[in-house]
Amino acid sequence: MSSRPELLFPLFADLSTLTGVGSKTAKSFSGLQVFRPRDLIFTLPQSLIDRSLVATVYGQPTGKIVTVSALVLAHRPGARKSAPYRVDMEDSRGVFQLIFFHARADYLAKVLPVGSTRLISGKVESFDQLIQIAHPDYILDVEDSASIPAIEPVYPLTAGITQKTVAKALGSALAKLPELEEWIDPAQKARSGWPSWRHAVQMAHQPRTMADLMAAAPARQRLAYDEFMxxxxxxxxxxxxxKKAAGRPSMGTGLLRRAVLASLPYQATVAQLRSIDEIAADMGAASRMNRLLQGDVGSGKTLVAFLALLIAVESKGQGVLMAPTEILARQHLEGLQPLAEAAGVSLTLLTGRDKGKDRLAKLQALQTGQTDILIGTHAVFQTDVAF
Structure with a gap:
């Protein structure tokens, strides 16, 4: 039985529960890694289009999307089937054309009757010194101007998915957003000026300016914080x-570690000694160790790792040090060999290059306990490697 709260069920339902999403569209959405309404609400816009009404297409930069009110003057079907269908339009300053390829004349005559005024929204282009808009995004009666968003968010797309498809499905998904109980500290939320989770998702999908698309926008900051939290x-x-899982305590005597530290031509740093003491305490505990050793390049992490391996050897066990590349594994062997000699322990290198008798000899030495510490690449995880 799912432990997911019931109020979240709509966000984890099938994508086909959203308006305008059938099985074919749902399959296309998978190209955006969108499989549930939850995935869609977290697919945020990456840009926006200003569709505010302008007086004329004249003077607008080529490639800009504009919305203009214009009078339908005439229809000019193409002389050939492959030729574009043109519709002459006139705004407050002059004439421009709408261009359609593979057009349906009856449909265009219906939506663009001669003598009517229509709102046109699309990308301004220029051809042969004539301003054109090819395949407008919107063709509407003036009375339906509210149907064109003044600011339209732009989403990532994939084959079979258009901006209108995303917008329609998102409208349905956003209507399913529950009002969740707040989990952020009230003082922090107020100090940061963050909205509630539900409001933050809504705001993220309704940008008014480019600043609303930035990572520093309060809505996006809030959602990012939620993700990290x-x-x-x-x-x-x-x-x-x-921590609840039982571990195997490794209690070292400290004898080998002291021998290594005494052989060093320098003093180990306070941070190194503190780290190895903490690791020793973890290894001696009844629970499993879960620790990350982090430090700058040259800060002495390899020494600390070697001393940790010696704890295992001191407690009658073995240790293994894995490196990501063979070059690094050989460097570790060369650097640690003098320390191993000081402690009186044996090191062996195992990589993918080891074949035949050489590999067999190393595996036998490891299995019989003659090798105290194994250094190698991913070869140390092969099924025939036994400690």
């Missing part, structure tokens, strides 16, 4: 479950 909580729960 959810991620940290998930990791916290995973760590809590891991």
């Amino acid at each position: 959810a991620h940290q909580l998930t990791l916290g729960l995973a760590r809590a479950r891991l």
